[in-house]
Amino acid sequence: MKFNTAIFYDLENLLKGYSFSPQTIKHLSLTRIVDDIKSVEGVERLGLQRAYANWGDPRLSFLQREVTELGIEPVQVFGFSREAGKNAADLQLAVDVIETAHLRPALEVYAIVSGDGGLGAVVRKLHEYGKLVIGCAYPSAASRIFRGLCDVFLEIPDPEGLAETSPPSPVGASEVTDPRNQHLRRQVAPLAAWTPEQALDKVREVLLFYAREYHQEIKNTGLHLSVIQEGMRWALPDFAPWRFGFGKFIEFLQYACAGLPLGVVRESVTGCLVCFRDHLPPDVTLLPDLPPRELHSLENYQALLSRGAPCLRLPSPEPLQVILSWLELNGLEKELLSEAITRMAEDLKYQAWEIQSDSIKFTLLSLAYAGAMVRVPQDKPLNEQYFSLTQEYLTRERMLELLYETAYRKIKTSLGEVEEKILQRLFVPGNLPV
Secondary structure, three states: OOEEEEEEEEHHHHOOOOOOOHHHHHHOOHHHHHHHHHOOOOOOEEEEEEEEEOOOOHHHHHHHHHHHHOOOEEEEOOOOOOOOOOOOHHHHHHHHHHHHHHHOOOOOEEEEEOOOHHHHHHHHHHHHOOOEEEEEEOHHHOOHHHHHHOOEEEEOOOHHHOOOOOOOOOOOOOOOOOHHHHHHHHHOOOOOOOOHHHHHHHHHHHHHHHHHHOHHHHHHOOEEHHHHHHHHHHHOOOOOHHHHOOOOHHHHHHHHOOOOOEEEEEEOOOEEEEEEOOOOOOOEEEOOOOOOOOOOOHHHHHHHHOOOOOOOOOOOHHHHHHHHHHHHHHOOOOEEHHHHHHHHHHHHHHOOOOOOHHHHHHHHHHHHHHOOEEEEOOOOOHHHOEEEEOHHHOOHHHHHHHHHHHHHHHHHHHHOOOOHHHHHHHOOOOOOOO
């Protein structure tokens, strides 16, 4: 899989300006948005993520952990006035999108999390460059121009329209926001603990609930994957597709729908939906059912390691070894992440190593999340923190050993066991800890 996708978040648009309500703060989930984007065909691995906002606003601290875990680069934007209607973020976002399209030809898919109609010109320009464009926004805030121009449009549940009177969630169950899933939680009990076999039965119970209770809606328009994914998280706390061997939710759903009257379809405007197999809307493509997948595979290990904490997004083995060797020779002390990436990329290029900046970035962040780096100050956004290697991890062997042990523990905790021959494929060539 290649790094072919960039996501640009207009947080001013998501928050509806800086007079946002506590309801908006409570229910905004960047993780859910990323999961929806990853379900779109053509999206492989995320090579760039930027979120535009006035990060100096202390109310945005609630997003800091999610931004860090998802590997999103926070971009500081100062508004031009205090008027709620003024959006400074979309201007900077538009400039950066076009600049990135010129400088990063490997990025083929652009997801723009904003419904601002003024970004229609950006979408047209991206189409001129041959890029696939995914739009994401609240249905009530999405410009018809922007929505119509995007190749795929994903609706984000609007937190302002969510009921506040839902019964409390059982311990361990995920919070629900969509009204259909608020109905689901009154009809389907979650599993506090589950095996894959029990989980598949519960997933199909959820799917059949939608088929029964929202039969007409599914016949008319289909049901978006984001609704179903939220329902899965309610019914199966700690649900993740990699716990079944799938790197993407859409692939898991193609597996779970096998043998059911429901199937996964692809539609040109809204992306992927679940529809009745015998009543498909026009202009959709029914995706094939998928067989079970091996839990222990290289793709599944990569998906698992790149989600949640500690987040390990490792490049392929050769650039990983080159980057670690460079760190051993040159060290890293009190440098901004952007400065360290630039210095390393230029130095390696001088030595005839063509290492992508993303490979350097993900390696440095993986080392930081694994505990090999000190970052200060902790209360600042990631792009304002200074990185230093700790004394314990100054050699390539120790850094490699730490990454391997961290990856091993994370997989062991999640799956119960680790196939070391598969895990080692993330780290060879080079010396591996035994």
